[in-house]
Amino acid sequence: MDRRELYNRLEPLKAYKADRVDLCNLVVEYHQIPELIEFCHPKHDVSHQACWVLEQVFLLHEEKCLPHLGSLINLFALPINHSGMRSLLKISLLICQQFYHKKSSPYDELLTIDMRATLLDGCFGELIAATGKSANLIFATKSLYLLGQDFSWVHEQLPDAIEKHLDNPDNKGYRSGAIAIIKKLE
Incomplete structure (x- = not known):
């Protein structure tokens, strides 16, 4: 499988897990992870499909x-x-979760402070923008809570960012996880 074939497989991809897993295995088999990551860039019209497959690869x-x-x-x-x-x-x-866990992980040496800052910016950006996207909100909130161990200001600003989503009826799935994070921050 080359770059063109990867694109051609991503283009019609639907969110069915079996299809994402099949393509994920092909990406790994043909050493196409760099190309997959490139297709995740928003300049490509297959960006979200590439991100779905990247999740499965991960x-x-x-x-x-x-x-x-x-x-x-x-x-x-x-x-x-x-x-x-x-x-x-x-x-x-x-x-x-692996980086901030007490057990050692490969991320202990790989995940630099700059990388953590990039994750932090992306998570905060999504927390601000993802109204009505409960999964996005909870993944971002939990990541930010953990990243707050290295960036102390995060724990100060996180409750306000969480609060603005709690009354949105589209975020019912977010509410319990978000409240648990607020309690941990108190």
Whole structure:
């Protein structure tokens, strides 16, 4: 599979998990992770489909993503649509959970302070913009809570950012997780 074929497979892709997993396995088999990350850029009309597949690559073949961690994290600085950003935010949460866990992980040496700052900016941007996108909001909020261990101002500003989403009826799925984070911050 080359770059053109990857694009041709991404273009008609729907959100069905089996299809995303199949394409994920092909991406890994043909060493196409850099090309997949490039297709995640919003300049490509397959950006959100590429992000969906990147999520599966990360979930199923995380070790293959480690050499590309910088490029992956740079996606958080880009204006990716909410559908694609949901996948990236899930990756962010998984990275943060491992990095801030007491057990050692590969991220202990790989995840620089600049990378964490990029994750932080992307998560805050989505928290501000993702009205009505409960999954995006909770992944961003949980990542920000963890990142607040390195950026103390985050814990000061996070409650206000959370509060503005709590009364939105479209965010019912976000409410309980967000309230739990507010309680941890008190």
